[in-house]
Amino acid sequence: MNRRNFIKTSSLASGALFLPSFLKAFEYKRLPAGGKVLVVIQLGGGNDGLNTVIPFENDLYYNKRKTLSIPKTEVLGLTDQLGLNPGLKSFKDIYDQGWMTILNSVGYPNPDRSHFRSMDIWQSASDAKEYLSTGWIGRYLDSSCGGCDKAYNAIEVDDTLSLAMKGNTKKAIAVRDVNRLYKTTRDPFFEQIANATKPDMLTEDNLGYLYKTMIETYSSAEYISTTSKIFESKATYPDSGFSKQLKMISGLIQSGLQTKVYYVSLGGFDTHVGQKGTQERLLKTWSEGVSAFLNDLKAGGKLDDTLVMTFSEFGRRVEQNASNGTDHGTANNLFLFGGKLNKKGFYNEAPDLSDLDQGDIKYKIDFRNVYADVIKNWLDVDEESILNQKFPSLGLI
Amino acid sequence: MFREKAHDEGDKTVFGKTGAFTGEDIIDALLDKKETAVYISRKIYRFFVNDQVDEQRVSEMADVFYNSHYDIGGLMKYLFTSDWFYDSRNIGAKIKSPVDLIAGIHRLVPVTYENKEGLLVLQRALGQALFYPPNVSGWAGGKNWIDSSSLMYRLKTPSILLNYGIIEVEPKEDMLDDKGKQMMEHKMEEIAKQQGKGPVLSKIKSQPDWDSVLKSIPHKMTQEELISAVLLPEKLSPALLSNIPALTDSNHKEFILELLSAPEYQMG
Known part of the structure; x- marks a missing residue:
């Protein structure tokens, strides 16, 4: 007896799609023109910001990184002081177009050097000494984000959901592959449960919550799958898993999917050993993907409605280690991309390498100030209710 | 770890009392407060009984706990032998971890x-x-x-x-002959490769x-x-x-x- 036979013995083996009638209440609206979209890109592992944006006129930088510094001749100069890692060649054009803002020295007080903890701090937007079980985008969903109340209002392109995407009462949906999600939820087994679900079972208790989540996933999968067929991106992207994810997001944005936030990760930045080649390769994957994505959106007339934010859980120590790598540090640079940036190019000056905190870059901008800006000026929601504190916005967008 | 040399022997004021307290004294001062028994009882209630806390029950538990000088075994016995522990509204009310x-x-x-x-x-x-x-x-x-x-x-x-x-990308066996099955297996391997992690x-x-x-x-x-x-x-x-x-x-x-x-x- 295998499971297929097992399923066959149950009532619904046809696979024919039929939604319980009360589910039809889910309306399939498209995002109105001008509807703003946020794309968050997480660089996991702690990207070395100092070898990403390079202070190529700074002797302190070259002194602290005897074998790891990027020679001035290889740096892609942006200003007379700062330039990019050679892996970021495709960002040169993005910078010249005014589609990029770089914020230096972004961090938070009492920094934590654990990947997990620091990532939790960034994702939950908590203080270093505070433990929150909800994420900032989750709380944005909780606040009914200006009228949205569906799981698909925020999508994480992955198999499982990050803390950032979990609210108290609402959670985003994880979609690595639109067709796979659809197929999974149309497995006869799920159809059987979905079809057996009656409105009076969607109670306020925990069991009702399970049924609600089940039904919502079932109908979200249908909505995302149907809507995604409206537009398929024909643009050329580099051949990487990361680029495929961005291409999928671009297709969903241009299909008019009612999703306000997309979340995607690129990992591998924990470069303790032999950093140079690894980081350059990762930066290339990141920048080529993002550049293709931005150009694709530009061609589709959606660049002005899209804001991309890239962050990493921490930067790395200023001084390199003995293994031609760098160890966990603190403040780091943060990148914004889009067609509607107020501060094009560099938002603030490079980190002061002569004024360090025990060998680490001092933070000048709390990351929650950036979130405040994004929440208030891009997502149009009161930022204080989501960040639980007042953080003045920076006028970035 | 107690570092004797780092310990400050001077007077401290805790809960309105002043003295040269040790760490144990502070713990005693905390345990002396009924709130501590209530706090722990509430956690136990939430873990063993229901996410929706019934404060009346918590207060009964806290009495037992406090009066027994924080005997956890006694508290658990009280909990598991209470009629209300087996109330229908407390059965199957929690989502399993x-x-x-x-x-x-x-x-x-x-x-x-x-x-x-x-x-x-x-x-x-x-x-x-x-x-x-x-x-x-x-x-x-x-x-x-x-x-x-x-x-x-x-x-x-x-x-x-x-x-x-049996998981996500599942070939419909009954629709495939042997050659088809091989192709499907090959395709699944490719999909798993592309996705890096493969189906979880x-x-x-x-x-x-x-x-x-x-x-x-x-x-x-x-x-x-x-x-x-x-x-x-x-x-x-x-x-x-x-x-x-x-x-x-x-x-x-x-x-x-x-x-x-x-x-x-x-x-x-």
Whole structure:
């Protein structure tokens, strides 16, 4: 007896799609023109910001990184002081177009050097000494984000959901592959449960919550799958898993999917050993993907409605280690991309390498100030209710 | 760790009392406060009874706990022997943690694994890798266990562990001849390669011991008895029950799998 036979013995083996009638209440609206979209890109592992944006006129930088510094001749100069890692060649054009803002020295007080903890701090937007079980985008969903109340209002392109995407009462949906999600939820087994679900079972208790989540996933999968067929991106992207994810997001944005936030990760930045080649390769994957994505959106007339934010859980120590790598540090640079940036190019000056905190870059901008800006000026929601504190916005967008 | 040289011997003021307190004195001062007993009782109530806290019960527990000078054993005995612990509204009211879920399945049907890492993959997909709590405050629990993807994995966990781990990208066997099956297998490998991680649950190779379960089921067990044995007192919704074929002499395994796959089994 295998499971297929097992399923066959149950009532619904046809696979024919039929939604319980009360589910039809889910309306399939498209995002109105001008509807703003946020794309968050997480660089996991702690990207070395100092070898990403390079202070190529700074002797302190070259002194602290005897074998790891990027020679001035290889740096892609942006200003007379700062330039990019050679892996970021495709960002040169993005910078010249005014589609990029770089914020230096972004961090938070009492920094934590654990990947997990620091990532939790960034994702939950908590203080270093505070433990929150909800994420900032989750709380944005909780606040009914200006009228949205569906799981698909925020999508994480992955198999499982990050803390950032979990609210108290609402959670985003994880979609690595639109067709796979659809197929999974149309497995006869799920159809059987979905079809057996009656409105009076969607109670306020925990069991009702399970049924609600089940039904919502079932109908979200249908909505995302149907809507995604409206537009398929024909643009050329580099051949990487990361680029495929961005291409999928671009297709969903241009299909008019009612999703306000997309979340995607690129990992591998924990470069303790032999950093140079690894980081350059990762930066290339990141920048080529993002550049293709931005150009694709530009061609589709959606660049002005899209804001991309890239962050990493921490930067790395200023001084390199003995293994031609760098160890966990603190403040780091943060990148914004889009067609509607107020501060094009560099938002603030490079980190002061002569004024360090025990060998680490001092933070000048709390990351929650950036979130405040994004929440208030891009997502149009009161930022204080989501960040639980007042953080003045920076006028970035 | 007590560092004698770093200890400040001077006077401190704690809860309005001043003196040259030691660390133990501070703990005593905390335990002296009834609030401490209430706080711990509330945590225990939430963990063992219901996410929805009944403050009246918590206050009764705190009395027992405080008056016994913080005897945890006594408190637990009071809890487990209280009538209200077995109230129908406290039965099946909690969402099982992923480990509760997996352990529960194991207790019903013994499972061995070809490759034990598979269990870790499963724990991670479900959001609870043992010994790796998210932070010092532990797993948030309750509704926090559930999101769209974790729920789908949870509902599939019984059939994955007990029915030879069939997962997402599944070829429709009955539609394929042998050549087609080979092509499909090849395609699945390619998909897994492209996605890097591959389908999350694909690595679990489990060997359930159904024979021992089926042998242990009494011959005359009725459908109702089997349901309450598997789901404990949780009631299966009538709508779902009507979707399951009735228990016969030869479909115990399928029937049990249906029960374990019901959302009601997620509750404990």
